Amino acid sequence: MENADVFGSSTAPLTWHDFLERMRQPSATDFVKAIKSFIVSFSNNAPDPERDSAAVQEFLTNMETAFRAHSLWSGCSEEELESAGEGLEKYVMTKLFTRVFASLPDDVKIDDQLHEKMALIQQFIQPENLDIKPTFQNETSWLLAQKELQKINMYKAPRDKLVCILSCCKVINNLLFNASIASNENPPGADEFLPVLIYVTIKANPPQLHSNLLYIQRYRRQSRLVAEAAYFFTNMLSSESFILNIDANALSMDESEFEQNMESARTLLSGLSMDSDDMPSHSDQNVGKVSRTEPKEPKKQALNPKRPQGPAMRPQFSPELFEAESGNDQEPYAKDQSFLTKVPSISDLENRGATMLLKEDQASQVFQDFPYLFSKAGDLTVKDVEDLLNNYKQLVSKYVCLSQGLGVPTPLTLSISQSQSQHHTETMKESDDTRAVEVNIETHKDIERIDNDSNDISMFGVENPESKLPQDEAVASQGEGNDEAVASQGEGNAEISQR
């Protein structure tokens, strides 16, 4: 998997900056005009994915041919031309994003359907249901792969979204490969890979999966969605298709067993959502679409696992809730005000507290005071159990009292938290790995930012998603509708107007 193909050639942060720099040259005037008028041409038409995708593909192809012939790139290597093409794709698609992403109600419907289905199935699916052999089971490490997928809405450029998928596949492949060596098995093939990808996808429940896949398929330049990248992307399409069609048979379950599992998952999730029904869902990367303005029925919200519940609830919604952009001191807090206008629910309070913690940037210090928060299950001794149990009882009674005092229902029951204990150990390990603090901020999408005419080049510290190992990021933002993340990479702010 260290196959360079997977990530195309434009992995360097330089690429993006370099593209913008070239476009600012006087001799690039015609290119700039062409690009701007192409982008403007989109605002005149209603979304039509077939036509739009064909138009973008054709435009990218023609422009790249023109780059090749132009003096700006004379004497340049294939790599540099390829980079220019990547830069162009990213620029154009960042500008067109809000127009073309999740633009059809039918696609949005499938997004919701998928999300709901994964939210339910993730409650009870086991690796065996998908033919994942015991040798290759490694739920804890799969969390790393899940994290990669969950970042998909942090980006607008098709390539960057694709890289999230490829990084996820890469993590899975590496884990399978290590397991195969350890157990003296043949290197993993599709029989091993696909089931794990499906499992990881269900557990990750990435936002707007269907729309994201369509978007990559339509707007990633075709000549760059080839070879290994195409293979792994196809596996993702294939996972989506499998998940949409999951029934009892697909999981080797009895009809009745499957229905029963689905039913308890529904009950569990609707119970969880009781304290949050009054809050809108903010998991979409692209809001403001027609289809999004209709009120959501409570059931859908109930099944949206992207928001914080009670503390003991979190583990099951692993691992994204353990992530926060702690170094990020801009923007998301602006919406604090919205809390003032209504009676706060527990999760409102929780969010506000989390935001305050983040703001002060002392989160990790505060959490250090709780001795068990960063422990691994294996570190605990029998003696710790009593201590932990006492802590737990105090915590529960405090929580229940607070809830009662606020007049909001207590959204957890003992049996639920017990059933989740296994997941809990996993997430505890995760938090230990990343030193991340559990914070979940609902961000208002700020889609206007994309048109922000800032030429701030210092913002162009373009993140290079594939260069970092999953474990390396101490903190990462939630990845849902998180335009701050995009903006801070300079994508949203880049302009090619000439100086």
Place this chain on the structure above:
Amino acid sequence: MGCSSSLPDRTSGRLGGLNSENGGAPDAKNLRVKLVLLGDSGVGKSCIVLRFVRGQFDPTSKVTVGASFLSQTIALQDSTTVKFEIWDTAGQERYAALAPLYYRGAAVAVVVYDITSPDSFTKAQYWVKELQKHGSPDIVMALVGNKADLQEKREVPVQDGIDYAEKNGMFFIETSAKTADNINQLFEEIAKRLPRPSPS
């Protein structure tokens, strides 16, 4: 483990890959070919590919940590090269319906069965029918009876394979990924059968 005990060579560099992949003109001398593997779990698909990819010295071949996607370039007599991009598919029954996503756009389909398993031969015939119905019309198909080293356990006569392949206009070969018998021949024969872009 029947196929190979050596680990993949992870040091190969990244060469090539740029010419036909970034939209340059298609090159009649250097073909790039998508090949999809179909067949029951356990018939030896992974072993065949690994044997093919490792068994040949080629500095441009990319080696990965898995066997789900591998590529390998071979040189033919007429000084053309063919780069196979080999797509493995999950053979478990529950994933059968997903296969069209993989063979869509494939230039070659290699359908593998195990000569010691009549069930796997039946499954191979199912895949051939599927490909005839839904694959691209000019797809090159090969039928492969693997594990030919297990003669004493053979349950599918060679003639059955030959007959079925002939009836369906396929290339047929028996291989052993264990002994490497006929592995290179399989891919060379496929390469010869590929439609060539007409030189103009």
